[in-house]
Structure formats: C-alpha cells, structure tokens
Amino acid sequence: MANTVIGSTIVIDGEITGDEDLVVQGTVKGRVGLRENIMVEESGVLEANVETATITIHGTVTGDIQAAERAELKSNCRVVGDIRAPRILIADGASFKGNVDMDG
C-alpha cells in the first residue's frame, strides 16, 4: 500500500482520517485522525489536533497531539500544544511549549 504523502506545496484545510501512514511535507490545517504513523517532515506544517498511533515530528506542529503509542519530537522541530502519549521522546534542539501527559 502506498504511503499517503502531502507534498510541500499542498495545503489541506479540513479533516484527514484513515488507517495508513501519512507523510506531511506541506501544510495541513484542521484535524488529523489516523490509526497508523504520522511523519511531519522539516517542511511540514501541521496546524491541527492530531490523534494517531505514533507521530514523528521534524517540522512544525501547532495543536494538541494524542498518540496511542509514541510521540517523538526530533531536533529543530517546533511544537506548540499539549501532548498525550505513553512514550514521549524529545530530542536535543527541539522546541516545545505545552503540557505533557504520559499516563497513556
């Protein structure tokens, strides 16, 4: 199954739901609800509340994140919002503002 990719010049304003991996290189505004993995690349901008299994952030996320398994903030990422996940990894150099809830 092909990955879903939101290219760098693409803007989606609305809601994305589904059950496959999502790679964000462009901009997504609204809501994202997946049962799989989200990868926000360096050019990617997520202005949305996110529900997913795992999320890996290299770019920018503004909004609340709820991950069933894991949330990973890589270096040079910018995240503003609350994160709720059983495992949260924040790399050196990452920028984050918000609450963290690791109760799962």
Place this chain on the structure above:
Amino acid sequence: MASSRQHSSGTVPATDGLTVIGQGIHVHGRIHGEEDLRIEGRVEGGISLTETVYIAESGVVVATIDARDVVVSGVVVGNVSATNSVSLEPGAKLVGDISAPRLIIADGAAFRGNVAMTEGGSAPPKRARTTTSRSSSSSTSTKTKTTKASRSSSSSSSTSQSRASTAKRSTPRVAAIRAPKSTARPDDEVTVIVKHAALSEEEEPKASKSTKKKAKKSPPRGRVPKPGKRRVNRR
C-alpha cells in the same frame, strides 16, 4: 482491470515530491497546492491545483475540482474545471459539469453533466485588424490619387482649393495628429489631410456627415480617373 491497476500505480510511484492520498485515507475539506496530486482514497470538499490531479481507480472524489489537467480513472461527483484538459479513462465515473478547452472521454467511461469547451477572447483582435487594414488601404488609395492629381494639378487647381477647404474644416478634429506630419513632409500634406478626412468619415456619427458630404462630393469632379485607379489597385 488488474493489469491496468498495476499500470496506473506503476506510472505514478509514491515518491517524494508527489502528493498521494492513499487508499485508506479520507480527507474532508479543501486541498490546494502547486504540484501533482494522486488520489487513491476519498476526498470530500474542494481541490484546486495548478498542476495535474489523478484520480486512481480506487479514488472517490466528492468535490469541486479546479486544476490544469484532470485525469479520472475512479469516481468523481462534482464540477470539474481545467485550464488545459480533462481526461476520463476507461472505468471512470463522473457526475458533474466539465469546463475545459480539451476533453477526452475514453471508451468505457461514464459521464453525466454539461460540457463547456469554450476558449474566450478572439473578437477584440479581429476588430483591431479590420480597422487598421481599412485605414491603410484608404491611405494608399489617397496617395495614388494625390500623385496623379498633382500631375494634372495645372488643370485642376480648383480641386486643390476645395481640398484645402476640407482641410480647414477638419483641422480642429485632427489637429494634434496632423501637425507633426505636415511639418515633416510638406509634399504629403494633402495626402495626410485626405486620409484623415476618410478616417473621420468612417468613425464619426451621422450628425457631422452633412458638412462632410459636401466636401466629399466636390473632389471627385477633379479626380476623373478614379475607377481606373481602382482597377490598378486590384491587379
């Protein structure tokens, strides 16, 4: 079907730089951007791109689509507008209106809706061409008249006087255009005056025709060989 599905997935591989909405994905909202978009999943709302939208066989789009090219192999419900082409491949289902310069519907495609294949804006240039050609032809014909008239100027001095009178009448209207030409070429002065008189005849409304007709009628008496020149011009 299976072979074509493999073919379609093979031609547009899911690599970086290409946006793909995968089979398991449902997008509800607006998508816009400046790169190709391949839809294998479901999109509801609106799509506006500067590039090509591919709707794969598994793709379902309930949206207004606005793009350069739209290639449909799946299902689309909504109006489709393309700046270049809309292509309905075999197996495509489209319900909605299509507006595009080029529309390709393959055998096996289902479509219901209106089609507009109009390309706008060809009338204004035609008008411009006709007016310029008229003015140029009138000016050339008047030149020949004046040259032959100058040969017989000794006999038809009264004609030139009448022309001068027409010039005086028309001067207020075309003074700005006439002045520089008359200073540059004194020999062509008469030509220029007649040319502008001819132009103003075409352009101006009926109200001022009464004065012009008098001026118009008097010169032909002097220009006896007029029909002969017309024949020369045609040849």
